[in-house]
Amino acid sequence: MLIKTSRREWLRSAAYGVGGFAVSGMMPGGGWFGAPDANAAAFVDPLAPKQPHFPAKVKSVIWLHLDGAPSTLDLYDYKPELERLAGQDIPASFLEGVKTSTQGGVGKLFATKRTWKQYGQSGAWFSDLLPNLAQQADRLTFVKSSVTVGATHDISILKLNTGDLSPGRPSLGAWVAYALGSANPDLPPYVVLYGGQREPRAGSVNWSSGFLPAVYQGTAFRPGPQPILHQAPPELIGLKQQRESLDLLHQLNEIRSATRPDDSELAARTNSYDLAYRMEATAPEAVDLSKETEATKALYGLDDEATRDMGTVLLRARRLVERNVRFVHVVSGPISGLGQADDASWDAHRQLERNHSAHARAIDKPVAGLLADLQSRGLLDDTLIVWTSEFGRTPYGQSGDGRDHNPWGYTQWLAGGGLKHGVTYGRTDDLGLKTIENPVDTYDLHATVLQLLGLDHLKTIYLRAGRAERPTVVYGKVVNDILA
């Protein structure tokens, strides 16, 4: 790959000088329209960096989706009352306003064998499932009053990522890419990383650009050394060979565009090949962990079979954030040996002990390592990490030893720049079923993430079919109480 180095500087100046890429004076938060005009004088690079509405607190977001919905009652939201009433019916008063999907009542209240302890100066509670993350207690900002809509994963995951129960709206990361553009032209501004070897089931609608142009959708990085589809030249084409071909391409395009001096769209297309050529080297480099120290790898748990998968994903996430990728969308993956169906994710309708022990183990050390690593590199203040899920799980049991879905009250947390650290916002009732103070819906979480990136969610507008669309649909309020 070193073959490119000598070329690189020249390319950079050629591509970002006067030749074609103009940063437009559009309104903050976007306003680029892709209608092709005859002369295309109006064409601008859709990924050119754009100014936020106000100074940003963070440069990048790591959006960590714990797929399948962990029981936060068994991780963060300690409820002594649940342990006391375990085995009994849930008192009717708790069920008021809750539409359950089981006729004839719900299962008995169910307590797991967790042991609980308080950590850090903040005294935040953690169960014994997260011993490593507990050490980072004072870096976290808990929202213990998360609410959402839906009884099935697919619609609630859609809402978590796109703000709607039906597919079609842009994901949060796509809005960020649209509103801020790219801070590093050598990498996509919105990258998706997933645990396991395959893309999550029906995943792409969750990082789709919806009605925004496709350029803003998340680019799913594959496991392994070639993260981007069509990353490497066809098998029999050497790099020097390809460079020569691209030089010819340049020449051919220039010959023809001589008669179209104003056509910046054609010029942009010619330049896009040089960007792509650079990406052939920069994308694998961005996910290449071989230069990381053994200590760093150990910090993420790469030395342990149980944590290697998510450790690799989160170490990659850190490298992407270092390289100014705006939005890294992480989806937790299956655990090898744990089984298929529900157990491929945190969806513990049964055998919660077995499911959560394995899934918590897989993420605990890596996510704690990520926070510590970002801190030691001085990146934590510029980064926002969000632990999130489509809903939580119920205090009453299911199948004897599992829990059902709970969209009424669960815990998510944030860490990084612009936040009050070591605080807890909102709470659920004494059994952890429903939010009883300061509810935070997915829209509010989105508004808050955008706020930290310097974007006013009400002013982040895309005009579609005559309608001013925004990331939070017609909802959303920033959770100001958790902001520093």
Place this chain on the structure above:
Amino acid sequence: MTKTLKRSVIAMMLSASAAALAIAEEQKAPAAAPESPRASKPHWAWQPVYQPFAPNVQNKNWAHSSFDPFVLSKIEARGLAPAPESDRATFIRRATLDAWGLIPTPEEVAAFESDVSPDAYEKLVDRLLASPRYGERQARFWLDLARYADSAGFQNDNARPNMFRYRDYVIKSFNDDKPYSQFIREQIAGDEIAPGDQEVLVATGFLAGYPDNSNSRDLVQRKYQITTDIVDTVGQAILGATVGCARCHNHKTDKFTQKDYYSLQAFFANTAFDEKAPAKKGEAEADFQKDQAVYNEATKAIRARQKEIIDSVREAALKYHKERYLTDSREAIFKPKEQWNALDRWVNHRLVAVTDDNALAGFLRYAADDKSAPEHSAEIVKKAEEYQKLTQELRKFVNLRPTKGSLNFTAATELGHSDSPPTHILFVGNHEKPLDEVQPAFPEGITSELPDIKPTATSSGRRTALADWLVGEKNPLTARVFVNRAWNQYFGKGIVGTVSDFGKAGDKPTNQELLDHLAFTFVKDGWSVKKLHRSILLSATYRQSSDYREAVAKADPENKLLAVFPRKRLEAEEIRDSILVASGRLNERVGGPSVFPPIPANLTGGGNFNQDPAWITSKDPQDHTRRSLYIFTRRSLPYPLLETFDMANPQQIHSKRDVTTTPLQALTLYNSDLVFQWSQALAGRVIEEAGENEAAQLERLYLVLFGRKPTEPEVSALHAFLEQHQKTIVAKAENGKFSIAVPVTTKAHFTDPLRASAFVDLVHTVVNSNDFVYRF
């Protein structure tokens, strides 16, 4: 009327998103100003279409089509003249791409260039319109609007193996030049106007294309979401009206109330869908049956035993399954049939449609896992284990399962009843907060006409009444919206830029007389789409050159006047299909079940809840080179080669293809193995057709791709490349051994494989050039 308008402005300011609207408001200030005296006049698009007088023009000889003077007068008014005609080679490439979505062959180009007859253009255009490729291309635009997909979407993303019949209906309709009015009537109410006629019934696939999740536990909510999707699609696609904006509140810019919106929903209140109507037997069905028989035979014992197990618990399993629905749904589900009302009918029809033995197997798992369950027993544990094992066993045969097509078709139905469930206005669009009941009615701001609803023995007749109004003579929107889409298709931008929003927040027409002339003529010509397209393709406006004109660029930077022809990036399907044409690989078969060309392995996902694979690559390599519109549209897995070039997103109506330019597109086109293989095939074809002479090869290559010969500077650049590149390939050799990519051909001989390999790279590069990916 002024009063109503004022109120809607106030509502706007009260909204939570006041800041957002202030921006939208600012941009649209002139259109939304309520105080102007003109505000009492209906919005332009809601006024009837009239035939405008043809304007006077200076250049009397320019026009070819009746609308040309409308374009010319605006150009002349700015002191400009239209562009000269483009040369014939450019024109035929443009017209063939626009009408067919494919590049023309060198022979077609040569024939047109040398045709000296006075009707050479007419002959060309009529040939293009008569080909089945025309219908394939036009269908794609309509399928974008119909949010067409071969799967249901959401997480399960179940296949809809018979939706291809709707796609084929659309292709055939355009090829047969079915009047647009009839096309719309059939899609909205085919089951009411032609009951029992499969050809017409499949047209309602337009309605049935909604995204769906079969595992939804709230069937009342599901019905509402389906109806919402249908009304939004009909509103935008046919009326160019963003009616969906009035679902939660009165429309913020148009005189369109929540009552208007739910009155439109009421037309669909009794609409259900049968996704398994038995289809007439034809060739595709016979093929399917043959494949199915093989699978059935191989898995006979396994499936029989599974059925036995389910049969032994069927009643309890069904009860368990039913109990898992939410309260509102359960009310309908547990009601005795003789007490069903119209809503109960819908819910129970849906329940049956989504309840198969696989769904019932959920009971086994529950009863086996939950030791406290009353049904728990050692026997049930054994059954659950056995069932699970059989399922694993069955999975081994997954590659034997027929993937091409189906024995069924999908159609709308009102379940044999003419009475509809009530429709209510819903508080902020929440289906659990009904307000006043409404009846089916047309938007009051647009018309005072009342629907003429004639119930039939088996149907409410509501959709027929809606369809009749949509294509009625007095409807001001339907024809305008459609001709504007055609204009957008050929000129890259509609006369109204916002092609699916003719409301006040949408763009104003750049030339309303032109739009009205087109709409009026379209209806007068019996809603003939081919006549409309013919008039555009033959027009002087369309014949103009796209060459840069400095004076025009200065006077009209957005090219609103069309004093030069707008060049355009090819759409995703045009790029793939044209490379296939160039390489001689395109399989021209029209219609039939959707196909699965290869995709990268890590994209195949984990399958749905039944762990069915999302993608089983078609075994027949002929399927890999079908036109792009035949590639299986899986909502959760867009075909990668097309996706990167801004293909339609099938989750909702897709009104207009974006044009973005990204490095990922470049990576796709120059690193994809497929494009490279096709380039090898193209290199082989060129050598076969041009012989050994290198100059002749270059000439042939350019004729195939661009319909022209290379220029002098191009020839010298290409020759210089071959000289240098051959050396580079030689230098790649290690220890005298190396692998090279050579042209793929069965007939031609190339004496020097190194030179031939360099030629492959040259071809691959030229395929990547701007000239190929654009039409000028």
